[in-house]
Amino acid sequence: MMNRSVKETLLRLLILLAGLTVAHLGVTLFLLADLGADPFNVLVQGIFRTARELIPWKGLTHGYTHIAMCFSIILVLLIIDRSYIKIGTLLCMVCGGPTIDFFTYLLDFLSLTERSLWVKLPILATGCVILAFGMTIVIKSDAGTGPNDLVALVISDKGPFKFSIVRVLVDACFVLVGFLLGGSFGIGTIVCACLVGPVAGFFLPRSEKLVNKMLPSTIDRI
Numbered sequence: 001m002m003n004r005s006v007k008e009t010l011l012r013l014l015i016l017l018a019g020l021t022v023a024h025l026g027v028t029l030f031l032l033a034d035l036g037a038d039p040f041n042v043l044v045q046g047i048f049r050t051a052r053e054l055i056p057w058k059g060l061t062h063g064y065t066h067i068a069m070c071f072s073i074i075l076v077l078l079i080i081d082r083s084y085i086k087i088g089t090l091l092c093m094v095c096g097g098p099t100i101d102f103f104t105y106l107l108d109f110l111s112l113t114e115r116s117l118w119v120k121l122p123i124l125a126t127g128c129v130i131l132a133f134g135m136t137i138v139i140k141s142d143a144g145t146g147p148n149d150l151v152a153l154v155i156s157d158k159g160p161f162k163f164s165i166v167r168v169l170v171d172a173c174f175v176l177v178g179f180l181l182g183g184s185f186g187i188g189t190i191v192c193a194c195l196v197g198p199v200a201g202f203f204l205p206r207s208e209k210l211v212n213k214m215l216p217s218t219i220d221r222i
Contacts, residue, residue, distance in 0.1 A: 008215070009087070009143070015214055016088040016141040019207075020095055023134025023146075027096070028103035029127030032110055033120040036186025039171035039178075039193050040148050044069050046181030067093070073147050077154060084154055088144025096146075117187075124188050125195065132199035136207035148174070152197075164201025168194060 030038060037045060048065040070093045077084050110123070139145055145153060152167040159166070171193035175185055 011215060012141050012143040013088055013091070015211055016091060016138050016143040017095070019134045019137025019139075019141060020092060021099060021134070023131050023138060024096055024099040025103050026127045026129070026131030026134055028100050028107060029123055030131065030188060030192060031100065031127075032104065032107060033124035033127065033188055035117075035120055035124055035188030035191075037184075037189060039174040039185075039189060040069075041066070042178035042183040042185045042189055043174040043181075044178070044183075046178035046183030049182035063097075070147050073150055077150060081154060084145075084150060086142075086144040088138075088141065089150070090144070092138065092144055092146040121187075121191070124191055128192050128195045129199050131192075132196045133203050133207070135196075136200050136203040137211065139204070140207045140211040162201060163204065164197045167197030167200060171197065 027038065036042075044062065044066045047069065048060070048062045051065060052060055074085055074089065074093075135146065135149055139149055139153065148167065148170060152163055152170045155161070155170070156163040156166040161169075175183075175189055175193055179185060
């Protein structure tokens with residue numbers, strides 16, 4: 001990012017924000033289906049419940065734990081390989097809540113809580129596909145990524161496995177550790193952990209072409 005012009009940096013950040021918006025629409029559909037938290041939040045929930053028993057601080061919340069986990073990942077990557085931490089990384093961490101709140105208000109008419117499982121599952125799966133597409137736009141913007149993708153990208157870049165496989169393994173580890181620490185999950189968590197990685201693997205080359213079309217021809221391709 002340091003060698004890029006201001007114009008290119010801003011354009012890549014706009015592409016990242018567009019991808020984040022799409023991804024958080026998917027997350028909102030996932031949450032509205034009410035079939036379990038996403039893998040990262042299962043981990044956060046487990047850590048939060050464990051920390052609440054160990055730390056006598058009444059102000060400790062799930063939200064604060066989420067932020068602490070995000071910045072812990074950033075800190076570790078700053079030590080391992082700081083090239084993965086970019087200006088858009090912070091945007092990925094702070095934009096989620098407000099965007100999801102907006103889409104939740106917008107999609108309130110769906111009223112999925114009382115619907116049957118067979119209505120919820122297709123909407124949850126749709127949310128996972130939209131999430132996967134949005135996050136590939138974010139990744140290919142090359143301006144920063146969210147916590148799950150940061151971990152999966154580092155491992156896949158430095159190892160022999162494809163991103164789609166690594167993302168499934170990372171999500172599975174998040175769910176397992178979160179569950180062991182007291183986090184809870186549902187069928188939606190399992191669907192998300194198994195579906196998002198492979199769908200992202202399908203979208204990645206297509207998103208790369210899409211992002212490259214959005215960038216001026218004088219800008220080096222991702």
